[in-house]
Amino acid sequence: LVGCSGVVDQGGGGGGEGDEQTWEITQVTVTDKNSVMHPWEEWYLNEVEKRTDGQITFVRTEPNELCGILDAGECLFDGRAQFLTQVPNYQPSAFASMSMPEIVFGSDNLAAVSSAVYDVNKENPDALAYLEEQGLHHVSTLPVGRIVVGTNQPADSIEDLRGEAVRTSGVIVTHDFEAIGASIVNVGAQEAYQAVQSGLATSLAGAMDFPVVFKIGELLPHWSDPGLGNYSEFSMFWDLETWNEFPEDLKTTLTEIEEELNAGIGADLLYDAAFAQCEMLADMENVESFTKWPEESTQEWYDRVGETNDETWIGLATDYGLNNAGGVLEDFRSAVEQYEEEYDYSDAVLDCINGGFEEARSSQ
Amino acid sequence: MSAPGLRKDAVPFENVVVWIAAVFGIISAVGVVVTMLAIATQVLVRWITDYSIPGLVELSQSCLVVSIFCGLGWAGIRGEHVSVRLLTDRLSHRVNHVIDVIVWTGGSIFMAWLTAAAVLRAIESTADGEAGPSVTLVWYLWPWRWVMAVGLAVLTLVALTNLVRAFLGRMPYDSASPVEHAPEEIAR
Amino acid sequence: MTVGMVVAVTILLLFALLAIRFPIALALGLSGAIGLILLRGTDYATATIVGPTFSNAFNFTFTIIPMFILMGLFAVRARVAEYVFQITAYVTRRAPGGLGVATVLACAGFAAVSGSSIGTAATMAQLSVGEMRKHGFPASLASALVAISGTLGVMIPPSTFLVLYAIMTETSVAQILAAGILPGVLSALAYITYIMTIGQRKIGKSTDKDDIEASLAAATAEARAKQRAAGTGDVIESGPGRVPEGSGGSEPSLSAEPVTTWRQLPWRGLGYIVILFGIVLGGMYSGVFTPTESAAVGALAAVVILLFERRKLGIKGLFLQVRGALLDTGATTAMVFFIVFGSVILSQFFVAARVPQMVRDGMLGLGIPPTVALGLLLLCIIPLGMFLESLSILVITVPILAPIAVEFAGDLLPGQEGMVTVWLGIIVVKLIEIGMVTPPVGILGFVVAGVAKVRIETVFKGVLPLFLVDMVVLILLFLVPDISLFLPSLVAR
Numbered sequence A: 001l002v003g004c005s006g007v008v009d010q011g012g013g014g015g016g017e018g019d020e021q022t023w024e025i026t027q028v029t030v031t032d033k034n035s036v037m038h039p040w041e042e043w044y045l046n047e048v049e050k051r052t053d054g055q056i057t058f059v060r061t062e063p064n065e066l067c068g069i070l071d072a073g074e075c076l077f078d079g080r081a082q083f084l085t086q087v088p089n090y091q092p093s094a095f096a097s098m099s100m101p102e103i104v105f106g107s108d109n110l111a112a113v114s115s116a117v118y119d120v121n122k123e124n125p126d127a128l129a130y131l132e133e134q135g136l137h138h139v140s141t142l143p144v145g146r147i148v149v150g151t152n153q154p155a156d157s158i159e160d161l162r163g164e165a166v167r168t169s170g171v172i173v174t175h176d177f178e179a180i181g182a183s184i185v186n187v188g189a190q191e192a193y194q195a196v197q198s199g200l201a202t203s204l205a206g207a208m209d210f211p212v213v214f215k216i217g218e219l220l221p222h223w224s225d226p227g228l229g230n231y232s233e234f235s236m237f238w239d240l241e242t243w244n245e246f247p248e249d250l251k252t253t254l255t256e257i258e259e260e261l262n263a264g265i266g267a268d269l270l271y272d273a274a275f276a277q278c279e280m281l282a283d284m285e286n287v288e289s290f291t292k293w294p295e296e297s298t299q300e301w302y303d304r305v306g307e308t309n310d311e312t313w314i315g316l317a318t319d320y321g322l323n324n325a326g327g328v329l330e331d332f333r334s335a336v337e338q339y340e341e342e343y344d345y346s347d348a349v350l351d352c353i354n355g356g357f358e359e360a361r362s363s364q
Numbered sequence B: 001m002s003a004p005g006l007r008k009d010a011v012p013f014e015n016v017v018v019w020i021a022a023v024f025g026i027i028s029a030v031g032v033v034v035t036m037l038a039i040a041t042q043v044l045v046r047w048i049t050d051y052s053i054p055g056l057v058e059l060s061q062s063c064l065v066v067s068i069f070c071g072l073g074w075a076g077i078r079g080e081h082v083s084v085r086l087l088t089d090r091l092s093h094r095v096n097h098v099i100d101v102i103v104w105t106g107g108s109i110f111m112a113w114l115t116a117a118a119v120l121r122a123i124e125s126t127a128d129g130e131a132g133p134s135v136t137l138v139w140y141l142w143p144w145r146w147v148m149a150v151g152l153a154v155l156t157l158v159a160l161t162n163l164v165r166a167f168l169g170r171m172p173y174d175s176a177s178p179v180e181h182a183p184e185e186i187a188r
Numbered sequence C: 001m002t003v004g005m006v007v008a009v010t011i012l013l014l015f016a017l018l019a020i021r022f023p024i025a026l027a028l029g030l031s032g033a034i035g036l037i038l039l040r041g042t043d044y045a046t047a048t049i050v051g052p053t054f055s056n057a058f059n060f061t062f063t064i065i066p067m068f069i070l071m072g073l074f075a076v077r078a079r080v081a082e083y084v085f086q087i088t089a090y091v092t093r094r095a096p097g098g099l100g101v102a103t104v105l106a107c108a109g110f111a112a113v114s115g116s117s118i119g120t121a122a123t124m125a126q127l128s129v130g131e132m133r134k135h136g137f138p139a140s141l142a143s144a145l146v147a148i149s150g151t152l153g154v155m156i157p158p159s160t161f162l163v164l165y166a167i168m169t170e171t172s173v174a175q176i177l178a179a180g181i182l183p184g185v186l187s188a189l190a191y192i193t194y195i196m197t198i199g200q201r202k203i204g205k206s207t208d209k210d211d212i213e214a215s216l217a218a219a220t221a222e223a224r225a226k227q228r229a230a231g232t233g234d235v236i237e238s239g240p241g242r243v244p245e246g247s248g249g250s251e252p253s254l255s256a257e258p259v260t261t262w263r264q265l266p267w268r269g270l271g272y273i274v275i276l277f278g279i280v281l282g283g284m285y286s287g288v289f290t291p292t293e294s295a296a297v298g299a300l301a302a303v304v305i306l307l308f309e310r311r312k313l314g315i316k317g318l319f320l321q322v323r324g325a326l327l328d329t330g331a332t333t334a335m336v337f338f339i340v341f342g343s344v345i346l347s348q349f350f351v352a353a354r355v356p357q358m359v360r361d362g363m364l365g366l367g368i369p370p371t372v373a374l375g376l377l378l379l380c381i382i383p384l385g386m387f388l389e390s391l392s393i394l395v396i397t398v399p400i401l402a403p404i405a406v407e408f409a410g411d412l413l414p415g416q417e418g419m420v421t422v423w424l425g426i427i428v429v430k431l432i433e434i435g436m437v438t439p440p441v442g443i444l445g446f447v448v449a450g451v452a453k454v455r456i457e458t459v460f461k462g463v464l465p466l467f468l469v470d471m472v473v474l475i476l477l478f479l480v481p482d483i484s485l486f487l488p489s490l491v492a493r
């Protein structure tokens, strides 16, 4: 019934006709077309449409069209949409079991992180119970990539960030920045540009989308990777009732696609998109440098505050209704370790700093 | 031009509705003050110490919810909700009373529907412990969903009051200017 | 019922509800909700009326609206508006339509600090509609001028709207913000030209029902006052509610004492305005405040001015002033947002019915040349703007328009292909803004009508000639891309 509620009658195309039932699924997303997340999302939607022979089709909507970015999940929960791409951080109380990649100083192997989140949400009983309670079928979670910091002066140590007004977001990240003496400017991503332009924020910390898609590279000339690792993540979901309504053969097909996506395809698509962003950053006239902090600087930061991050995450996830969050985190960590051995993943941002950026510069 | 308080021809329960709406109007005004003071404090503290107080953005957003929804009924009593009177001004007194009944039947049904939906959503939100985006701290959304539900309920009460008045052939509290009312009410 | 029929029924229902004087917010919400029921069923409609309503209220960027309204109300009660307009009226006493010019300039100034058209219109409606009417401007002209000048709020930076466009189209934010300045100034100049020529001939010759009523009421009040013999003094002390001086035009000649010399002018009013604008503009451009913060600090400064300026009222009197302003702000905020909610519900219906896609497919199916198709698609924004809320229009139309424009950049802007999205953005935003003042759903018109206590049909009557002025501006922007592109060409990507 829920599947059919997403169907617009288009002269006989409705559900339950002929041999094969069809579903027209309304998709709601927060992914901008220019974001590094777009290829990952499109790949899944296209594969589903292709491999189900048109039994499932998606009505794609634009970010902000049906639901706002900060509450896109609302559209899934209230039945206006049946498929969702959301940033768990935006609606933390509904997506707590997907947000482990936000714990900074985590693994640099984003492919392993992505697979680990998938496994935990398929195998850990507390995570599964949580998903069921939210009415979600988890499809995939992809980290957005490493935190980069944009500054007016070159930066390579925590001293350089002391006293800076940093635009960033996320409880753990902001906590770690405050611990080294930075103050946090709390404005939305779309207001970030005007905050930096007016001098309200003097620095910015976020994924590569910020210098490139949100154009902060037009304003801040020096970019660096402080070694905090991944910033945030995007997740895709089916509405659980819709999913449950699919016949077994369809579920099998969808699960195959899901597994392929989580076993490396998603991370590869991210690599390509993120590397392309690096080249765009190199193309920005105002950008002067893109560097990595030395190990000692990163270590100094970790020593200051890094140990507390797990506790912070467990506390938050518990507040948001995830039972035994510590156990979920433990399962996640061991899955990451296991996948780190399996996947030989190189990170696009690191590759970019180690040569791609200069190469793109010199080939201009 | 006097305060928009009670009409001389008030029906009994109207006193209660006007009183409730006025109390919520005051709560709405408090929301406005808190927003102003919270943001000004933020600016001052940041200017002096370079430190941003966590949660003030969330507090301001929440106060906006309070100001809007608690102000709805009060605005209704004051006849602030704008309408187009181009056509109806040319129609007779009697037709206008029929229109009043239609408008406030429709208005009451819609408001009751909206209120019921908001209450259900608030219950759900409370059960889920729904929280807003994690920027610097945890901020629960469910109390503000209740503010929305209750504020809509007050406006529903005002709409029902208008309906009752319309049935009794009296002028509803709506957007006609006091000037327009004056001659009719004097004549009555 | 087919989707097309449902759309037709919904639009007809909207017109019917408006005609029988449903409060506008209820008319928008109810017709949208019934459309959604017909299209998708009751559960879907129920979800749609609640979700977006809450998320449009729990929204930090919108906090700026009550703060600017509050600042305006404090300033009105501190008589700042009255003083400034007295000065303006004196200075421009030989220039035609001086107060109208002052209003447009003030709106442009507000636009330079506020990213919100609604905030700009609500504040200026508070400050200037009453003053203009006291000086003989017809209600229609005064209110429409404020409504249309409110549209400058989005065009002149800062503008979250333009930033969102830049992100959607991979355009440089610096360039699109710079691009908004000249078209914004050009629009302001166009409104000023109108008010100084055709507009000023209407001053003192009103046929608006609001004005006829107001003079009737003034006469009645005068008669009553004579009856009561004992004057009670200040009009606004009469309880927690309504209508401070300057918002109704009910006392046309009382405060417009003819000033004869420069010395008699209340110059401190100018000082106050400089302080308020200094705080708001200076704070923002120096990076001390965000726009929302500047509005709140401006409101705080305005209350200080109020307390100082009206200190003779004593503690109780001042308390009543502040309380009145706060209660008015709450009610006005509720009224403004209620209309926004209704408009969002109707927008949700149009999105669910996929009307914009129907329009696009119909257009592209005609087989006309792409540049012509782009022009026609752009023009379609105006009818969409008649019903949809502005963010929805931006989000829905830009992904359709931008790729066409980029593909045919060579035909559209020979020699400046790289700037095509900048130019397109300005045109699109201008069109969307025009939609914000056109009936039946012209949200700025509703806001001004509500705040200034003028009939909505009066506002729309006054908007018509200004709409034509805006169309001329639009044609200029379309034919002379350099108006939009000159400043951004100086800004690095």
Ligand code: NA
Pocket (backbone or CB within 6 Å): C110, C111, C112, C113, C114, C115, C116, C152, C153, C154, C155, C156, C157, C158, C159
């Ligand atoms: Na602006």
Ligand code: NA
Pocket (backbone or CB within 6 Å): C385, C386, C387, C434, C435, C436, C437, C438, C439, C440, C441, C442, C443
């Ligand atoms: Na319109």
